[in-house]
Amino acid sequence: MLVSAKEMLQKAKAGRYAVGQFNINNLEWTKAILLTAQEMNSPVILGVSEGAGKYMCGFKTVTEMVKCMIDELKITVPVALHLDHGTYEGCYRCIEAGFSSIMFDGSHYPIEENVEKTKELVKVCAEKGMSLEAEVGAIGGEEDGVVGMGECADPEECKQIADLGVTMLAAGIGNIHGKYPANWQGLSFETLAAVSEKVGAMPLVLHGGTGIPADQIKKAISLGVSKINVNTECQLSFAAAVRKYIEEGKDLQGKGFDPRKLLAPGVEAIKATVREKMELFGSVGKA
Numbered sequence: 001m002l003v004s005a006k007e008m009l010q011k012a013k014a015g016r017y018a019v020g021q022f023n024i025n026n027l028e029w030t031k032a033i034l035l036t037a038q039e040m041n042s043p044v045i046l047g048v049s050e051g052a053g054k055y056m057c058g059f060k061t062v063t064e065m066v067k068c069m070i071d072e073l074k075i076t077v078p079v080a081l082h083l084d085h086g087t088y089e090g091c092y093r094c095i096e097a098g099f100s101s102i103m104f105d106g107s108h109y110p111i112e113e114n115v116e117k118t119k120e121l122v123k124v125c126a127e128k129g130m131s132l133e134a135e136v137g138a139i140g141g142e143e144d145g146v147v148g149m150g151e152c153a154d155p156e157e158c159k160q161i162a163d164l165g166v167t168m169l170a171a172g173i174g175n176i177h178g179k180y181p182a183n184w185q186g187l188s189f190e191t192l193a194a195v196s197e198k199v200g201a202m203p204l205v206l207h208g209g210t211g212i213p214a215d216q217i218k219k220a221i222s223l224g225v226s227k228i229n230v231n232t233e234c235q236l237s238f239a240a241a242v243r244k245y246i247e248e249g250k251d252l253q254g255k256g257f258d259p260r261k262l263l264a265p266g267v268e269a270i271k272a273t274v275r276e277k278m279e280l281f282g283s284v285g286k287a
């Protein structure tokens with residue numbers, strides 16, 4: 001069964017740890033993340049971007065795949081299926097498809113419009129028992145072809161959006177998606193502390209989890225971050241492991257070309273990355 005992310009994130013905020021959102025791209029990804037969450041007895045959030053949803057043949061296909069997998073693999077830890085950086089239309093498609101959580105990314109709208117649309121979605125999600133993530137201050141980097149610079153959110157605007165009754169709030173604090181450039185200044189803890197003070201008990205979300213040094217992750221959690229998104233890092237470890245398999249010529253030995261064999265090292269690499277993140281975030285044993 002899929003659950004809203006509300007309870008797991010409120011527990012994380014109170015317990016000063018964070019739940020990982022790991023983005024999925026296909027069956028192998030989903031299986032690797034679900035099995036690792038179960039093995040670590042950790043709650044988990046499966047993130048689906050609109051691009052990945054399209055790639056996997058639509059949000060309905062994704063919902064059914066995840067639900068059936070939870071059943072077949074006997075996954076008992078809390079799992080939320082969450083739309084990552086949703087457009088207004090995308091949010092409604094995921095609500096209809098049976099997701100248990102959505103992110104409405106209205107950060108590129110003027111704040112009034114972000115407020116209006118978020119307010120409406122708060123109502124719809126409350127009726128459906130779904131969790132809703134809102135965003136203030138665009139997260140930089142590239143995602144699905146859209147490139148932005150890391151911004152620092154205005155704490156007052158964060159309060160305005162948090163007060164609408166969203167479940168969790170993503171605030172830009174100098175984080176970006178993808179690999180961090182060599183001249184990256186690090187997270188703005190000043191912004192994070194100011195936002196945290198304004199929004200009180202609201203769980204905060206840190207996007208761009210790939211490549212943030214462990215000490216900055218820990219400090220962010222201590223300042224109120226309860227959900228951390230990781231995408232690129234699983235892609236990098238998957239690609240490196242499959243590359244190694246092919247470069248060692250293993251696909252040319254026996255039935256090494258069988259996709260179940262060819263992709264196996266990639267799956268193991270995703271598992272290792274997810275395990276490492278869950279340990280760092282402190283969500284192990286918190287299911």
Ligand code: 13P
Nearest residue numbers: 178207208210229231232
């Ligand atoms: P990374 O790809 O940098 O890990 O970011 C993931 C993310 O924030 C998804 O919303």
